[in-house]
């Protein structure tokens with residue numbers, strides 16, 4: 001056999017302990033979960049709940065809210081009571097907000113005990129309160145806020161510096177017998193981030209929250225996150241993901257779900273197999289693909305739909321899909337499960353595909 005020296009298709013998943021974020025297991029053999037963070041003022045309860053509802057509808061599984069002020073901490077009970085998603089309170093420096101979050105019924109807290117130790121040594125009390133309520137804690141190390149001590153030691157936010165910081169933060173809780181932890185070591189550079197998580201994965205068995213921090217606007221952030229998460233998840237590293245975008249949080253969830261679907265870590269719902277178009281195209285493929293995507297958005301079952309611009313490669317691809325169209329001469333040949341079921345004028349392609357999709361949905365429901 002020819003040995004191309006390629007790595008195995010998928011390495012086995014890293015063995016990690018499991019924590020529960022509300023009813024969502026993170027780590028162990030739990031599916032990789034998708035999370036995001038609200039952008040509202042947390043103290044604005046209605047706006048925050050509205051955004052959580054949008055995130056829920058988009059498929060988000062865990063939501064994080066920032067708690068920078070007493071007003072935000074005061075809003076936590078009302079939000080936690082109505083949130084459809086387990087909620088993580090994100091807290092810096094203020095131990096009293098941590099206690100408020102635990103009391104409010106938050107499913108987890110993101111706090112770095114190193115920050116708290118500097119100001120007020122309440123780490124033991126936090127550990128006890130969290131343990132009593134079954135609340136896990138995420139240690140979140142970011143390149144931008146790395147401990148000055150470690151910056152000086154390592155010269156900059158190297159993978160080693162990020163991991164040393166995270167493990168030190170963990171040790172502050174471990175001293176109090178608390179190990180319900182998950183960790184992130186985020187960096188804006190995917191290569192540094194990947195190296196940091198690889199090192200961290202070898203150094204402990206805590207579940208890992210993957211993130212490329214400050215990844216940028218939608219396009220750049222999607223690319224950076226997809227590359228970094230793809231590499232790590234393919235190596236079996238990573239238990240929950242947050243895509244950070246300078247874009248509405250619903251976009252983060254869509255990208256996160258898309259990454260997991262592309263890696264085969266989550267069942268795909270709607271997959272549009274559309275051609276890039278070329279000089280042979282006899283239809284505006286971009287517009288047609290967008291219209292088909294919009295018309296079938298939210299389809300409740302896995303569905304692969306081929307949208308092809310001509311009859312050269314079109315019929316072949318369309319046949320491989322659940323549903324497809326190959327365009328030519330102002331018409332669309334509609335395929336269902338590999339068979340041409342009809343040929344319709346170009347103006348009726350989208351509505352015909354939707355009709356056929358609905359028929360597939362009815363069959364699924366009856367099955």
Ligand code: SF4
Nearest residue numbers: 275277278281309310
């Ligand atoms: Fe070009 Fe036809 Fe292939 Fe689309 S399907 S890229 S139009 S050859």
